[in-house]
Amino acid sequence: MLLLCLAAGLRGQGLELGMLLGASSYYGDLAPDKIGEHLQFVHPTYGFYAAWHFDNPFALKLQWSRGALSADDARTSIRSHQKRNLHFYTNLSELKLTGQLSLPLPKWLGLGRRWRTYLDAGIALYHYEPRARIDGRWYDLRPLHTEGRGLPGYPDQYANTQLAIPLGGGIQYRVGRFFTLGVHLNLQRTFTDYLDDVSGRLADPNLLVKTMGSEAAHRVYRNDPDAMEVLLGRFGESFEPPLRGNPDSNDHYWLGGISLSLKNLTLKKLFMKEAVCPSLF
Template sequence: MRKLILIFCIGSFFGISQDSFGQRPIDPYGEIGITAGYSYYIGDINPYKHLGPRKKFAFGAAYRFNLTKRHALRIQGTRMHLEGYDSDNEDIDLINRNLNFRNKLTELALLLEINFHEYRLGGLGTGFTPYVFGGLAYFNMNPEAELDGSYFELIDIHTEAQGADGFDNPYKRGQVAIPFGIGFKAGFSDRLAINLEWGIRRTFTDYIDDVSGNYADPSIVRDNAGLQLAAELADRSLEPIGPDGSNIGMQRGNPESRDWYIYTGVILSVRLGKDGNGCWK
């Protein structure tokens, strides 16, 4: 992950340093568009990192405000589907853990784009450029797990006894992330543009997959949630791993590592108002 951050920083430096604040001014203009692609996550239930099979369709809408030929602000809302299964793994310990999740996540992001070349839809300037972007995002999540063919929401079940005496506080649906990534944009008329983009989100939660700490006593999980189902969803292991024949106190997840999620997609946008030659259409 450090390599990705380094690549982003280098790209931002070059995008800013190439006379990015000294180019000829333009009239700012807006674009509105739609986006579609796929999403996936990196966390406790993902053995393949970026190369896993659990990529899911995602879609959204965006508004871009082009400040200069090198800088644009973008507001984007995206609906993503994230999921993971221990059964996909080749590690026998994770296969034995036997957890799974899905999370239909909604994100609203404010992003700054920095173009490598001067770019403008229509008129003077190049009609294509690579770019980097970064910003701030708010997302709403709702992790679920599948058991016997049915899905159950996990946030109120507290599978790690969150909220009980001596345990962590419950996590929240609403979370903040830092998105950043790279892309390529091109105009194929005075009004229309296409973007290809890959972006990763650094979150501040370890519960996108509802897995973080250690196994709690099943009776505490059950009493805390008021449901026997909570204990069944908390410990799905095929065999106990503890020396006493249980999993109590044994590692369930890795609390030192936060979850990440990724969106790769295409954005099709149309210029609003005047075209690049100053004409209304």
């Protein structure tokens, strides 16, 4: 009780609890160039968050989100992508902690104190598992070692739970005393080029056959069987498998949408109601 009273005495602070509905989108090696084509690969997203507003322009926000990412070379207008003919789909789960900085609105806008704009940045932990449809069935791509990651002579397998840096902002409108409506958008800058399982060159088919069997090797080379036949038997020679991505550029993803929240919830309002705190001095 005493701790609650002490916390309730921190004037100007308050808790915000909210839910969000929005969209997620991917940007990487399989992304199309045209905005209209990007819209084909926008997926619904939902989530929940809690934010603590300090007695200054700052706030801390913890948010969990669930969405999906995808792309398909067959549905773009880029000829080289159509020839490559790759695709992927992954569910996406994200937990992120961000700091928010409220920005003053120009008075000439005449929006009043009900409006709030902010910028935010922080750190996110996300989980993904890229998959592809092969011969009518969906397969996880990491276990196929499509680019040799995790096989002898290649780098370690990429992790499917990683960190990202979210950057973005939003705007909120206070409806009544406690409710707020908001719009937000964040770019998650990742440290991987494998959201889509595509980065550089395919693994050597000889090694795939040796370590995983011919059936798995044919799944990896499903879109370029001629190249596989040429490469088979040439393991150890200076002949590289086809390049299918840009290893010098990481993948990223967007999360955005609308939110509805309860704001200005202090500990006193939540737990104490009309309780009288004892005097300490």
